[in-house]
Amino acid sequence: MPRPPSPSIPEKEFVYGALKQSLRLDGRAMLEMRTPTLSFGPELGWVECAMGKTRVLAQVDGKMVKPPPERPLEGIISIHSELSPMASNEYEPGRPTEEEVALTRMLDKVLRRSDAVDKESLCVLAGQRVWHIRLTIHVLSDAGNMVDCACLAGIVALKHFRRPEVEVEGDEITVHHPSERAPVPLSMHHTPFCFTFAFFPDAPPLVDPARLEETLSAGLLSVALNAQKELCVVQKAGGSPLPAEEVLAIMDIAVAKARELDRLVEARLQEDWKGRVVEVR
Amino acid sequence: MISFASFPSTSEAYGRYGNTRHHPDVEDDVHMDLDEDDFEENVQRLTVPGESITSSHAFMRGHGTYVDNDEVIASVAGTVERVNKLITVRAVRSRYNPEVGDLVVGRITEVQPRRWKVDANSRQDAVLMLSSVNLPGGVQRRKLESDELQMRTFFEEGDLLVAEVQAFFSDGAMSLHTRSLRYGKLRNGQLVTVPPILIRRLKSHFVSLPCGVDLILGLNGYIWVSKHVKQSEQEGEEGFDAEAVYSNKNDDIDEATRAAISRVSNIIKILAAHFVPLTDSVLLEAYEWAVEQESSVKDLLLDDVGENLVASLGSGLRQ
Amino acid sequence: MSSRIEILNDGGYRSDGRKQYELRDITIDLTQQGTADGSAQLTHGLTQVLVTVFGPREAKMRSQTLHDRAVLNVEMSVAPFSTGERRKRSRADRRILEMAAMIASTFEPVVQTNLYPRSQIDIYVHVLQQDGSLLPACINATTLALVTAGVPLLDFVCAVTGGVHSTSPLLDLTTLEENDVPHMTVAVMPRTRKVTLVTMETRLHVERFRELFELACEAGQTIHREMKYAVKDRTVALVNAMDAGSKGGAADDHDRDVVMDDRI
Numbered sequence: 060m061p062r063p064p065s066p067s068i069p070e071k072e073f074v075y076g077a078l079k080q081s082l083r084l085d086g087r088a089m090l091e092m093r094t095p096t097l098s099f100g101p102e103l104g105w106v107e108c109a110m111g112k113t114r115v116l117a118q119v120d121g122k123m124v125k126p127p128p129e130r131p132l133e134g135i136i137s138i139h140s141e142l143s144p145m146a147s148n149e150y151e152p153g154r155p156t157e158e159e160v161a162l163t164r165m166l167d168k169v170l171r172r173s174d175a176v177d178k179e180s181l182c183v184l185a186g187q188r189v190w191h192i193r194l195t196i197h198v199l200s201d202a203g204n205m206v207d208c209a210c211l212a213g214i215v216a217l218k219h220f221r222r223p224e225v226e227v228e229g230d231e232i233t234v235h236h237p238s239e240r241a242p243v244p245l246s247m248h249h250t251p252f253c254f255t256f257a258f259f260p261d262a263p264p265l266v267d268p269a270r271l272e273e274t275l276s277a278g279l280l281s282v283a284l285n286a287q288k289e290l291c292v293v294q295k296a297g298g299s300p301l302p303a304e305e306v307l308a309i310m311d312i313a314v315a316k317a318r319e320l321d322r323l324v325e326a327r328l329q330e331d332w333k334g335r336v337v338e339v340r
Numbered sequence: 341m342i343s344f345a346s347f348p349s350t351s352e353a354y355g356r357y358g359n360t361r362h363h364p365d366v367e368d369d370v371h372m373d374l375d376e377d378d379f380e381e382n383v384q385r386l387t388v389p390g391e392s393i394t395s396s397h398a399f400m401r402g403h404g405t406y407v408d409n410d411e412v413i414a415s416v417a418g419t420v421e422r423v424n425k426l427i428t429v430r431a432v433r434s435r436y437n438p439e440v441g442d443l444v445v446g447r448i449t450e451v452q453p454r455r456w457k458v459d460a461n462s463r464q465d466a467v468l469m470l471s472s473v474n475l476p477g478g479v480q481r482r483k484l485e486s487d488e489l490q491m492r493t494f495f496e497e498g499d500l501l502v503a504e505v506q507a508f509f510s511d512g513a514m515s516l517h518t519r520s521l522r523y524g525k526l527r528n529g530q531l532v533t534v535p536p537i538l539i540r541r542l543k544s545h546f547v548s549l550p551c552g553v554d555l556i557l558g559l560n561g562y563i564w565v566s567k568h569v570k571q572s573e574q575e576g577e578e579g580f581d582a583e584a585v586y587s588n589k590n591d592d593i594d595e596a597t598r599a600a601i602s603r604v605s606n607i608i609k610i611l612a613a614h615f616v617p618l619t620d621s622v623l624l625e626a627y628e629w630a631v632e633q634e635s636s637v638k639d640l641l642l643d644d645v646g647e648n649l650v651a652s653l654g655s656g657l658r659q
Numbered sequence: 660m661s662s663r664i665e666i667l668n669d670g671g672y673r674s675d676g677r678k679q680y681e682l683r684d685i686t687i688d689l690t691q692q693g694t695a696d697g698s699a700q701l702t703h704g705l706t707q708v709l710v711t712v713f714g715p716r717e718a719k720m721r722s723q724t725l726h727d728r729a730v731l732n733v734e735m736s737v738a739p740f741s742t743g744e745r746r747k748r749s750r751a752d753r754r755i756l757e758m759a760a761m762i763a764s765t766f767e768p769v770v771q772t773n774l775y776p777r778s779q780i781d782i783y784v785h786v787l788q789q790d791g792s793l794l795p796a797c798i799n800a801t802t803l804a805l806v807t808a809g810v811p812l813l814d815f816v817c818a819v820t821g822g823v824h825s826t827s828p829l830l831d832l833t834t835l836e837e838n839d840v841p842h843m844t845v846a847v848m849p850r851t852r853k854v855t856l857v858t859m860e861t862r863l864h865v866e867r868f869r870e871l872f873e874l875a876c877e878a879g880q881t882i883h884r885e886m887k888y889a890v891k892d893r894t895v896a897l898v899n900a901m902d903a904g905s906k907g908g909a910a911d912d913h914d915r916d917v918v919m920d921d922r923i
Contacts, residue, residue: 155753155756157756157760160753160756160757160760161757161760163753164753164754164757168860172860172861173860173861173862174862249862277768278768280857284865288864288865288866289862289863289864289865290859290862290863290864290865290868291860291861291862292858292859292860293843293857293858293859293868294857294858294859295854295855295856295857295858296760296761296764296765296856296858297761297762297763297764297765297766297767297768297855297856298764298767298768298855299768299855300768300769300848300851300853300854300855301853301854301855302851302852302853302854303847303852303853303854303872303873303876306854306857306872307869307872310865310868310869311865314865342680342681342682342830342874342877342878342881343680343681343682343881344681344682344683344684344685344881344885345675345676345677345681345682345683345684345704384898386891386894386895386898388806388815388887388890388891388894389806389811389812389813389814389815390812390813390814390815390848390849390850391850392850404811406771406811406813408813408851413813413850415771415811415812415813416806416809416810416811416812417806417807417809417890417891417893417894418809418894419894419898431809432809432893432894432897432898433696433697433807433808433809433897434696434808434809434810435696435714435715435716435808435809449717457717459717463714463715463716463717463729463775463778464715464716464717464775464777464778465717511726511776511777512774512775512776513777533694537901538901614900615896615897615900615901616900616901616903617901
């Protein structure tokens with residue numbers, strides 16, 4: 060495994076020095092996120108999320124499949140993520156790197172295991188037909204905090220997606236073309252957002268680390284939660300030890316951030332929905 | 341508030357140091373309280389990582405400790421040692437920590453340009469420079485380019501050698517030398533590995549047992565047990581064969597000597613398993629006991645024989 | 660979907676007869692395993708892991724060495740017979756890879772790696788049985804194995820799981836409980852009471868999290884005491900063995916005590 064070239068010593072010193080005075084290289088405040096830009100594609104469930112130079116594309120599609128016998132009443136959600144050299148020259152094709160494992164696992168936890176989507180509502184005919192929702196995540200470019208960006212893109216794509224209306228009569232299933240009947244949104248339990256905090260020796264924690272900050276940090280902590288103050292994932296895998304109070308303080312910060320982000324996402328979705336012409340004949 | 345469930349564990353994994361939780365009532369009795377006469381004579385203080393030893397104002401930190409918040413804190417489990425103001429903690433078991441002048445036994449792992457890499461049970465492979473070995477044909481001979489090309493004829497991968505720690509590199513790797521006629525390639529014997537802490541610094545680490553067995557007690561825990569070499573054949577006396585220094589062929593070893601070598605090796609293994617430090621006197625006594633018992637060499641490795649051996653040692657020494 | 664077994668009954672007992680804050684039994688075996696430099700086998704209820712540590716030693720791959728500190732290499736294997744359902748997990752299983760990465764990054768700031776430049780410390784984790792609280796068992800066993808290998812550590816790392824059943828917090832969950840209630844794993848360093856690892860994968864309200872988190876930190880201290888005793892017992896045994904062998908000859912030095920310093 061080739062190591063990513065580590066930042067040079069003067070760069071490192073400079074970043075540390077600046078952070079000690081609570082200054083970040085890109086001029087943000089310590090607890091200021093890069094405002095995410097969400098752009099929606101022509102199709103429903105096609106979202107590109109950009110945080111600064113970090114860009115992630117998420118796309119959702121659905122098809123009908125036969126459910127596995129052990130879970131006849133639930134739909135299936137699968138998440139595919141890919142980290143190609145396209146995202147950054149540090150990634151190589153082939154064997155999954157540590158970053159890729161971390162990304163896949165985090166997406167899985169935040170979007171699937173947290174029960175964001177009501178899987179039972181994806182059942183069309185028990186034991187016979189369920190919806191299989193596939194979410195594909197492409198990291199277009201990684202300029203730091205790819206995980207948060209990917210989670211945001213994923214959740215917004217799921218919210219943006221509409222599946223065709225279906226009708227069941229006896230054993231007969233009719234799928235209505237979007238031009239006949241308006242497609243329906245997925246039923247969602249909640250909307251988790253992921254926030255990553257980075258820690259440095261002798262400096263306050265910062266949110267949404269840029270690439271350089273991420274590499275130089277002494278530890279990362281990711282929190283995923285929804286606007287209802289429910290934590291879904293907390294992940295601090297090692298890194299520099301923190302006092303318990305600091306961990307709890309970060310939770311409070313994340314709660315406020317989640318509310319803010321929730322508002323932004325809802326506003327953007329509404330805006331996009333208004334701009335879309337949905338023809339129902 | 342937080343306690344352990346009171347039913348016993350189903351596991352039978354009780355090892356020698358196996359340990360289960362203590363009942364809360366017994367806890368305080370098991371580990372008796374003691375006055376804080378920290379560095380009293382005759383009392384060895386034991387510590388575990390993360391335990392504060394003393395204030396860093398009055399003392400200096402040595403190996404196995406670190407300073408945090410004006411306190412000297414242990415970073416390994418072992419005994420606390422104090423030399424004047426210097427506090428060190430000696431780990432009860434660890435890899436070999438080399439010091440200049442130590443005698444070590446090592447094994448060649450790699451041949452590199454003008455140097456060999458030697459595994460010596462340390463944190464990194466040691467380095468033996470071509471310039472730090474004696475070459476055949478005169479001690480003070482200059483190294484030639486041809487010597488560089490035929491380094492494998494002196495030592496090749498897998499060869500064992502005895503050497504002395506000469507110096508350290510900046511990253512902590514040690515540099516060895518074999519510039520003495522007592523050092524060099526090993527043959528006619530068997531290697532036994534023990535924890536390095538069991539090898540104490542002795543006057544001489546070349547031990548000759550009267551049973552016709554020579555021992556080289558490497559401070560790194562590698563012990564070479566071999567056939568006795570007659571004094572006359574050592575060190576440039578008559579009959580000393582300079583070419584034989586780098587020979588790869590074993591001499592003829594008769595059966596009695598072979599048995600003696602195995603017996604000594606097995607004794608060392610037993611003593612190491614019981615964590616008894618090895619000195620020439622202990623080894624000699626153990627060997628005598630083993631011969632007295634008239635048991636065969638391999639019987640020594642049975643558990644109860646080993647225990648008897650260690651028990652006899654203690655009583656023998658106490659008398 | 661969820662099992663019919665009551666997680667916490669009206670009498671305040673859990674499915675295996677424990678109370679809310681009761682931890683399962685811990686057995687620690689620090690016997691030497693083969694040629695490893697350090698090893699520890701830890702049984703936590705029905706969860707059992709064996710960790711062996713090799714090193715610090717010469718790095719196998721020179722390209723991976725760091726010039727200023729040692730590299731920690733964690734490899735984890737899960738025995739196919741460790742769960743109720745016999746299943747062979749490949750080494751490349753994402754879950755296992757993630758856990759190994761978590762163990763490595765937990766210990767990187769705790770091991771004083773800067774003392775061993777260009778070396779490598781190999782940690783092999785073998786899961787023999789699992790019944791919940793797997794990650795904490797691995798972390799605790801790794802701490803003990805590193806201690807027995809004489810690798811310098813800033814402190815112990817003590818981990819424990821906690822869960823919440825409706826509003827009552829539980830400690831040290833079994834597989835059954837892990838499947839049913841939101842749970843988290845917390846690893847603390849007892850001396851400074853700092854937290855090195857927190858993971859949680861299930862939905863939980865922030866306030867509940869706070870409560871459980873503080874409780875788990877406290878439980879870490881209890882586990883630390885057990886681990887410390889195990890290490891001290893071993894140290895005493897080894898030091899006594901050494902004294903019996905070497906000091907025997909020198910008069911009646913024999914009666915001298917090995918005393919442990921016991922300040923909790």
